Amino acid sequence: MSIRPRTPSLFRPNKPIDQNVLKQNRKLVETIDRRGVLRGTLTLGALTLLTGCDVSEEPAVQSALRAVSAWNDGVQSLLFRSNHLAPTFTPSQVVKPPRFNAYYDIADVRPVDGASWKLELAGRIADKRPWTAQQIYQLPEQELIIKHICVEGWDYIGQWSGPSLRAFLERVGADLTAKYVYCICNDDYTESIDMASALHPQTILATKYAGAPLADPFGFPLRLRTSTKLGYKNAKWIKAIEVTNDFRETFWSKQGFNWFAGI
């Protein structure tokens, strides 16, 4: 994704710029501004450039756009067919290794220590005892050879296996009538999905890719894979799962991406 978080920059001064510079160069500043406005009115992007910045960021515009996005969440949950299976593929079509995606570079992945890792459970779950990787890796596995579709537009076929999320939620006595399954990840990522998608027959807690344990960049030791959501809904490096009725914004939805993100 092309979100660039504000990072400390060598090129950004610590002290604010002396405002007198603006006064001294008033004429120059005005010409630049006029040129910008002229260009803005002449282009197709005029609507968003008239103010010299993106009109989408205006609070009123942004809240209207987000209201439509929330409306689209509702529409998508109505369109959702709970037992309709996504197309599946053959092992020969699987891309190896899978394509890396995160909001940071693959070199910045912080591997999880599988030996000390534990999966915490919270919220509307009867048995909240944490799970070790070993315990999870012993559960019956389901294999999915499905497409990963990114919101950016690319896709690839991947072969994922691990316990079915529905079976896992049933085993720990989760309230399956609750609204959301919320994942907290080892990086600061969070993601949640609606219960109907969580219970879909093609939603698993993946522990393996192409028959081998997940590699670090792809979510070792535990990640979500569902055939019915865009890539970013598939949380990697999960460290806690909460079943809840409270809607909470997640990593990307906070930044304005659609929350439901169904495909």
Place this chain on the structure above:
Amino acid sequence: MSTLAVKSRLPVVKAKPARLHPLPLRIMHWINAVAIFIMIGSGWKIFNDDVILGWLHFPDWIVIGKWAQYGLQWHFFGMWIFVLNGIAYLSYGIATGRFRQKLFPITLRELFATIGDALRFRLTHDDLTVYNAVQKILYLGVILVGILIVITGLCLWKPVQFSELAALFYDFQTIRIIHFLCMAAIVGFILVHVTLALLVPQSLVAMITGGPVLHAKPVFVAAAPAPAVEPAPAIEPAAPAPAEPTPDSKP
């Protein structure tokens, strides 16, 4: 209208003069213009995130939305305007007979004649109410492309929920390419459409004011030789447009 005609006993029905572009059509045209503007500008932003053509990257100043999420927000907002307005337009065009009247028939002979006229610079637009064969093909074509871009858009948005529909287009990347080509066709249409509207300014004015009054055939009511027992039904020019079907939440 019929009651008025019978009561007034006037031979000619006096109705509001029908114009080339009735008001509902003009409203839908300009709503569509705004919707298309939003859809193309934001679509270009979305395209930039994973380009189909390596050499093509839409510059920041031309796209709508500074960041990916803004482009997506505009696109998934604009789609409702485009689709709902499009459904209204298609229903209107079919129900009022406008499509049948304006866009059909298209004959090869007429097409060759129009192309011949165009090549000899003899194309005239003295009568805005009649479309030539090239106009008919372009208008019909862009309507079909508009329908295809919505269908492919639906498949890109919901390739799993509508997997049966998406399967018609082979695979996800193929759908993206078709969606993109539809956009390119619409942009091409807009370039021609706007250029010609500027070259024949009265056509642009017509889309704002309604354009020339159509010379409706006079409707004679009392033409019957003997007064009928029951009042002769006035000939209705066209059945009134039925109410728009309420578009359900599905785009």
